[in-house]
Amino acid sequence: MSARPDRLRESPLGPLLLAALVALPVLLGVAYALLAALGVLGAGSSDTASLDRFATVLGARSTWRALGWTLYVAAAATALATAGAALVAMGFASNTRLDRSARALATLPLPVPHLVAAATALLVLAQSGLLARLLFAAGLLDAPADMPPLVYDGAGVGLIVALAWKELPFLAVVAIALRQDIDPALDETARTLGAAPRYVRRRVMWPLLWRGMLPAVIAVFVFALGSYETAVLLAPVDPAPLAVLTMERFADPALARRGDAYVLALVTLALAGVAVAAHEWARARWSATTVSRA
Amino acid sequence: MRANIPPRRARPAWTWAALVALTLSTLLPLAVLVLQSLATSWRWPLLLPDDYTAAGWRTVASGALGRSALTSALLAMATALASVLAALPIGRSLATLRAPWRHVAAALVFLPVAAPPIALGAGLQVATLQLGVAGSAVGVWLAHCVPAIGYAALLFMGVFGARGRDDEEAARSLGASGLQVWWHVLLPSVRGVIVEALAICFLISWAQVALTLLIGGGAVRALPIEVLALVRAGQDRDAAVGALLLVVPAMLALSALRFGARRTDALPA
DSSP: OOOOOHHHHSSSSSHHHHHHHHHHHHHHHHHHHHHHHSSSSSSOOEEEEESSHHHHHHHHHHHHHHHHHHHHHHHHHHHHHHHHHHHHHHHTTTTSSSHHHHHHHHHHTOOOOHHHHHHHHHHSTTTHHHHHHHHHTSSSSSSSGSSSOOOOOTOHHHHHHHHHHHHHHHHHHHHHHHHHHOHHHHHHHHHHHTHHHHIIIIIIIHHHHHHHHHHHHHHHHHHHOOOOHHHHSOSSSOOHHHHHHHHHHOOSSSSHHHHHHHHHHHHHHHHHHHHHHHHHHHHHHSOGGGGGGO | OOOOOOOTOOOOOOHHHHHHHHHHHHHHHHHHHHHHHHEEEETTOOOOOOOOHHHHHHHTTHHHHHHHHHHHHHHHHHHHHHHHHHHHHHHHHHOOOOOHHHHHHHHHHHHHSSSOOHHHHHHHHHHHHHTTOOTSHHHHHHHHHHHHHHHHHHHHHHHHHOOOOOHHHHHHHHTOOOHIIIIIIIIIHHHHHHHHHHHHHHHHTTTTOHHHHHHHHTTOOOHHHHHHHHHTTTTTTHHHHHHHHHHHHHHHHHHHHHHHHHHHTTOOO
16 A cells, blocks of 8 residues: 555654543553552551662562462463363354354353353362262262362363363454454365375464464453452462552551552562563564465 | 365364353353242252242342342433433544544543443442432442443543544535434434443443442442342342343343344444
8 A cells, every 4th residue: 555645744742642642541550559568558658769679579478379370271262261261263163053153152152251251160160069969979989078179179170171272262262263364275285285184273273273362362361360250259268369469558458558459469460560561562563464365 | 184175065063062061051051040049948959949939039129139129220220321422422523533542542541431330439439428329329430420420431432533524524515414414314323332332331330339438338239239138148048139130231231232233233243
């Protein structure tokens, strides 16, 4: 497309200011959180700024345990949801009624809120939940106590499963759209050249799909990282996930400790900031257009 | 594996297993929720409840769940309207940017979408305290608009960027005013995306927990707050009723989205 003189004269300043305006609440939030973390604003504040709260929170083993555990859960849930979404997109790609139903099934829970996913996970995965009842009916279990704990467990199985279940439909929507945009000629060319279907899936389809999915995968990782309601319902008390730890500090009866919440919020925001940068990088590098026929 | 080409219609065996897993994992949790919302009691190790009652559903209209659902619906509608109205001109303006500014702007607008609500709420809470709207529905509404505007602006930025400006410039050269361009050229061309943005912004507010808790401070009883309290209190039947109340409008909003998308081909089917 040829650039027109009037477009060249347009300054980027106005639109950039608007974009900054949209981001302003976050930037303000960071500023407030920073001031509160420094102890000059909010609960338990004083006149002088100090790094004491940073030192306390960042020096505590519990903070790093929470951080590590939260990253582990978010990564595991994202990996599971990504794999599931890619399988749906690749396994049910045709226009047959069966494949279309499978795609519709996979995307059906898209609008289910995180809270509902977590509440349902409790009903299904708890020690006396539906899964345990099914295992009992199959003669594999004698009592609820024999059921391995899947919620409030240290391995975070219930939380990972609930998050993956919640995020799979969104990633499936993205993966299905990408799969349908992949030029059928690519598939046919690879096969004509003698590639086995499995080889085509692994070396042609999957890399194309993965590049297109990456921005959405990063977004899902950030959502999983920061989700409070799933964590508070399904995670163990120790190690506490970052979001739960932050909320607990906020409501801490000891006013002096409430400021710790702002340090934790800043840690979470920093993680999200890194992910946003990665997201834009991925979008700029592998925009969906490189996958499509265009 | 030998490198010969199988008949194209052959369905790999794993896809049958995947189909069964997909059906169970999608429908079973929703079925459990429906059964639980109607159960008088559901003793171990029964696969179905002992007995059924509609009591949980009957008291919705008169009880806390009904009130909080109304609060949530009003909040979500106000959030959707305000966010889409704000995001339309913003997205339109951002769409004129070129790389590298385009990426800078997209990252800025993505920030409120990606910022974990609990971390975002921490800062916003101090801000709403200073504005005097903490603990009020107005404060919660403003807070919900933050991620919603970001999401809608990203959406409009993408669609306005993709559609080009030729017809708009043609209208302008024929003497159309700014408002006329919006009304006769821009808005009709993105009608489907507006429906999509309204639905998504509605859902962002409708499902919001952390922002409502932090800014509302327990005083604003939106539906998710009520449901979270019921789940934590172990009141399984009422919690299930509340959870289904949360799911149904969400599914309807998604249907509106798909309907809008079909009419305009804005989304891949």
